[in-house]
Amino acid sequence: MYPFKYHKAATVRGAVAILKKAEEPKLLAGGQTLIPTMKQRLASPKALVDLAGAGLSGIEQKGRTIVIGAMTTHAEVANSAVVQAAIPALAKLAGHIGDPQVRHRGTIGGSVANNDPAADYPAALMALGATVHTNKRKLAAEEFFAGLFSTALDEDEIVTKVAFPVPGKAGYVKFPNPASRYAIVGVFVAKKGRSVRVAVTGAGSDGVFRHEAMEEALGKRFNPKSLDGIATPAGNLNGDIHASAEYRAHLIGVIAKRAVAAAA
Amino acid sequence: MPTVTLTVNGRQVSADVDARTLLVQFLRENLRLTGTHVGCDTSQCGACVVHVDGKAVKSCTTFAVQCEGADVVTIEGLAKDGKLHPMQEAFREHHGLQCGFCTPGMIMSAVDIVNRKGAVDEATIREELEGNICRCTGYHNIVRAVEAGALAMTGKAPARQAAE
Numbered sequence: 001m002y003p004f005k006y007h008k009a010a011t012v013r014g015a016v017a018i019l020k021k022a023e024e025p026k027l028l029a030g031g032q033t034l035i036p037t038m039k040q041r042l043a044s045p046k047a048l049v050d051l052a053g054a055g056l057s058g059i060e061q062k063g064r065t066i067v068i069g070a071m072t073t074h075a076e077v078a079n080s081a082v083v084q085a086a087i088p089a090l091a092k093l094a095g096h097i098g099d100p101q102v103r104h105r106g107t108i109g110g111s112v113a114n115n116d117p118a119a120d121y122p123a124a125l126m127a128l129g130a131t132v133h134t135n136k137r138k139l140a141a142e143e144f145f146a147g148l149f150s151t152a153l154d155e156d157e158i159v160t161k162v163a164f165p166v167p168g169k170a171g172y173v174k175f176p177n178p179a180s181r182y183a184i185v186g187v188f189v190a191k192k193g194r195s196v197r198v199a200v201t202g203a204g205s206d207g208v209f210r211h212e213a214m215e216e217a218l219g220k221r222f223n224p225k226s227l228d229g230i231a232t233p234a235g236n237l238n239g240d241i242h243a244s245a246e247y248r249a250h251l252i253g254v255i256a257k258r259a260v261a262a263a264a
Numbered sequence: 265m266p267t268v269t270l271t272v273n274g275r276q277v278s279a280d281v282d283a284r285t286l287l288v289q290f291l292r293e294n295l296r297l298t299g300t301h302v303g304c305d306t307s308q309c310g311a312c313v314v315h316v317d318g319k320a321v322k323s324c325t326t327f328a329v330q331c332e333g334a335d336v337v338t339i340e341g342l343a344k345d346g347k348l349h350p351m352q353e354a355f356r357e358h359h360g361l362q363c364g365f366c367t368p369g370m371i372m373s374a375v376d377i378v379n380r381k382g383a384v385d386e387a388t389i390r391e392e393l394e395g396n397i398c399r400c401t402g403y404h405n406i407v408r409a410v411e412a413g414a415l416a417m418t419g420k421a422p423a424r425q426a427a428e
Contacts (some may be wrong), residue, residue, distance in 0.1 A: 005265055006283035006329045028330075035325045036306055037282075048283070050330060075319070099395025100376070102307065104319040105326065179308075181394070 011258055012158055014136050019156045027158060029110030031072060031104050033120035056109065056160055059083060064166045066090075070109025070159045070261065076102070077108060080233045087128070088264055089170040093120050096174065098140035109159040112144070115151050117238070118134060122201040125187035126199035128170065131163045147206045167192045169222070171254050171263030174202070177242055184243050185251040186217070187211075188257045191222050198256060203237045203248040206258035214256055224257035270331045273341030277342050281328050284348070289327035291338060299339040303312045312378075313369040314338045320376035322395070328401070339368035342375070345420030349415035351375050361411030362400035363370060370396050374410040375417070383418045 007022065009015035019025050026045035026230075029032060037043040054069035059080045066086050068077060077083055078095030097103055097120050111121040112132060123139040124130070132144045134157045144152050153159070167190040173187035183202030190197050196218040198211040204249035217226040232249040269278040272295060279294050284388045291297045300323060303311030307325040315337040342349035348356070351374050361367045370393070371378070377384060385394070388411045390403070392399045398406060415421040 001284045004283055006327070006331075008332070031327070031330065032307065032325060035327070039305070052330065083268075099310075100373070100392055101310065101313055101322045101395045102325075104321050191317050 001038050002041065004045055005047040006050065006086075008050045009045060009123075011058070012051075012054050012160060013071070013182055014068055015049050015051060015054055015158055016048045016135060016156050018047070019158075022049070027051055027113070029113070030105040030107040030109075032098065032106040033110065033114050034184060049072065051109075057107075061086060062083065062163075062205070066164045066166060067161055068108055068164070069161050070178045071107050072109075073105035074098070074106050074108070074111075078103065082229055084168045087164060087170055087263075089172045089190075090124055090128070093124055093172045093174075093188070094119070096176075103210075108162055112162065113153060113159050115145055115147075116151055116182070116187075117148050117204065117207040118177075118202040120172070120183060120186055123183075123186050123188040123199040124172065125162065125200035126208050127197045128167055129190070129192075130165070130195060132159055133161045133163060134159055145208055146157065150207075154238075162165060164195040166193065170259070170262040171256040171259040173256055173262055175251055181200070185255050186257040187252060189214075189218065189256065189259045189263055190192070191218070192261065194219060196222060200252055200256075201210075203252055205236050205238050209236075211252070211256070218260065222260065224260045227257050227260065229255060266313070266329050268328050268332050270328075270334050270336055270342050272336045273338060278307065283327065283329055285328045286324055287314070287316075287326040287328050287331055288323035289337070291323060291336075293392075297338050301365055301368055303369075308395075308397065309366065309375060310369040311366050313372040315372060315376060316408065318379070320373050333398075337372075339372060349375070350416035351410070353408075354413030354416060355409040358405050358412055359407040360406040366396060366398045370398065370406055370410075374413055377410065378417045383403045383414045383420055384411070389414075408428070420427070 005116040007018045023046045025047040028048045028050045033068040056069045058069040074094045074097045083091045132139045170190040172188045175184040185203045188199045198214040201208045232252045234245040234249040237248045265280040285414035303309035307322045312324040
């Protein structure tokens with residue numbers, strides 16, 4: 001790992017001030033992706049700005065919306081009585097990221113800002129129609145995620161919280177890589193009134209995406225059978241040593257049905 | 265160099281460290297607490313698991329400077345007054361190891377599981393040990409040891425008899 005200067009921010013405003021001044025800075029949330037990446041020298045920031053003391057963690061319900069602070073850990077989301085009651089699929093998703101030790105440190109803000117194409121949270125944000133709050137603005141999930149490991153965030157912009165509208169029903173199922181536990185395919189379905197949203201992670205060559213054909217079919221009837229015969233073109237999907245693009249295309253159909261069946 | 269001050273196994277320690285010092289390096293090289301192991305160094309294997317503020321974390325994927333003011337417990341901090349912790353006793357009794365390299369991390373994770381979930385069943389133990397890899401045992405005796413240690417920790421049975 002290359003050397004860097006460590007800064008600890010006490011507030012979001014303080015973190016922004018350091019970001020603006022420091023040479024080649026990066027924000028440090030839980031570090032569960034960033035630290036391994038720095039060890040491999042795939043990232044070599046000259047400064048790290050630790051957000052652990054910036055007051056960004058916590059979960060609250062505001063009417064029909066669940067608001068989760070950016071530094072809230074996966075374990076906190078998984079074990080939150082508020083999240084379990086309002087969006088059980090989200091609690092379940094958080095409880096299956098990585099392993100227990102990773103969940104004790106990894107955060108929702110870090111996960112969405114990293115936008116790993118096989119991460120779980122991006123699917124939840126897209127399907128639930130979540131809003132990402134930053135120190136500057138509010139962004140709909142679709143505007144926020146901008147392709148592989150890319151987001152709409154500016155250099156001096158910090159995710160502060162994520163707001164999830166409470167759905168009528170939602171379900172998430174992933175087919176994990178047996179070694180890394182990242183999604184080979186993960187599908188999040190959410191139904192709110194008559195509208196259904198389906199988001200797929202792990203498969204798209206451009207990261208998380210919505211599956212419009214499935215959304216239309218499930219909007220007519222919210223049942224796994226409604227997905228019979230809906231094929232997913234393999235053209236824009238990833239193929240690697242774990243699964244070919246065609247296999248992922250097939251898995252999307254299978255996993256989506258299971259997600260609908262699991263929806264609660 | 266930044267100065268980091270934290271509590272390790274009940275003792276306050278302070279040192280000037282390079283910011284990139286990992287918690288596991290700090291424990292092993294600065295404090296000479298070599299019970300915490302480095303296995304994969306990629307946060308997969310769990311040989312480096314310690315407790316930070318009561319939660320199991322991978323010390324190879326945590327910077328020492330992130331632990332400013334934290335309360336850290338390592339495998340060396342479990343035994344009290346010359347008496348093994350019930351989970352350590354259960355691992356000995358049920359022979360939950362072969363080469364022993366993964367054992368400190370296994371035990372620290374096991375204690376964390378019981379702290380969070382109480383007396384746990386086999387399926388839960390296997391799922392919760394996802395972040396700890398053992399290349400010798402096939403996990404069978406480790407799971408039995410955790411089961412017994414959990415009963416002993418929750419006062420339901422002594423570690424020596426539990427799960428027999």
